[in-house]
Amino acid sequence: MTVTHAASRASRAGSPARRPLNKRPSRRGAETRAGYAFLAPWLLGFIALTAGPMVASAYLSFTDYHPIRGGDWIGFDNYTRIFDDPRFADSVKLTLEYAVIGTPIKLAAALGVAMLLNNRRRGQGTYRSVFYAPSLIGASVSIAIVWRAMFNDDGIVDKTGQIFGMDEGGWIGNPDRSLPMMIMLAVWQFGAPMVIFLAGLKQIPDELYEAAQMDGAGAVRRFLRITLPMLSPVLFFNLVLETIHSFQIFASAFIISNGTGGPANSTLFYTVYLYQRGFGQGQLGFAAAMAWLLVxxxxxxxLVFFRTSRYWVFYGEGR
Incomplete structure (x- = not known):
């Protein structure tokens, strides 16, 4: 009796204790489901408004689709016909000129004003707001209409230029002045990169400038040896962003030229010509091919910017 009882106790002591079953869902699983629930509106919007149209445009680029008669699969014909189109070549050339000339001028203006606003003075917040305001309204339809009225024949810009000896005739109707006019509109909207430059300037230690000044470095040398290297990551960010924006110019050019891209294709930017072929002529397949070439x-x-950034962008102690 005693041996049996002892063996029973030993077997119970050696056997693992039974744990109660946890019927409640795990906390991690509940958090995961809650996260997906909060992401669901964004995911639906991304699929319906971004990913879906991208897939559809990729398919259309291989067809001769028309919004009324439909279209058939034609393979790479749209992509080959694009390079035989002289107006396509004109739009590419104009857009490249706009990006190569306008982007550096815009960044230079933004950096110059940011350096002026970096100094402490009364009404600093007001100045920042005034310079930033054009970036908020510059791409709007109303501003493009005002810009067209200013640069039109007998407009205020034309009359002011005549005072300083410029020929009359306006800017919008002159093919030689259309691109400079569009570049001035882009430079006028330097507020966004200016704010980013200003934030970067605030991160540069004042001790570096003080040490350089004690060593006899002038303002230009301090700018080249301290400001530009320390500001290179911000400059790289603004350069990439503004270059992409310059290739996307559409609203201002479309409104100023009344959608024609004239005179003499002087405002026929890439996106304006894409719109004309897709929605003006109904050649959505051709326009989709143009869109993917732009992408x-x-x-x-x-990619070239990122590959070459290792030679001139400095992060902390190195490049």
């Missing part, structure tokens, strides 16, 4: 071109240019 590839911007991606390659951005």
């Amino acid at each position: 590839i071109a911007v991606a390659l240019i951005t």
Whole structure:
């Protein structure tokens, strides 16, 4: 009796204790489901408004689709016909000129004003707001209409230029002045990169400038040896962003030229011509092919920027 009882106690002591079953869902699983629930509106919007149209445009680029008669699969014909179109070549050339000339001028203006606003003075907040305001309203339809009225024949800009000896005739109707006019509109909207430059300038230690000044470095040398290297990551960010924006110019050029891209294709930017072929002539397949060529071109240019940034962008102690 005693041996049996002892063996029973030993077997109970050696056997693992039974744990109560947890029927409640785990906390991690509940948090995961809650996260997906909060992401659901964004995911639906991304699929319906971004990913879905991208897939549809990729398919249309291989067809001769028309919004009324539909279309058939034609393979790479749209992509080959694009390079035989002289107006396509004109739009590419104009857009490249706009990006190569306008982007550096815009960044230079933004950096110059940011350096002026970096100094402490009364009404600093007011100045920042005034310079930033054009970036908020510059791409709107109303501002483009005002800009057209200013640069039109007998407009205020034309009359002011005549005072300083410029020929009359306006800017919008003159093919030689259309691109400079569009660049001035882009430079006028330097507020966004200016704010980013200003934030970067605030991160540069004042001790570096004080030490350089004690060593006899002038303002230009301090700018080249301290400001630009320390500001290179911010400059790189603004350069990539503004270059992409310059290839996307549409609203201002479309409104100022009344959608024609004239005179003499002087405002026929890439996106304006894309709109004309897709929605003006109903050649949505051709326009989709143009859109994907633009995506590839911007991606390659951005890749070049990132590859070459190792030679001139400095992060902390190194490049």
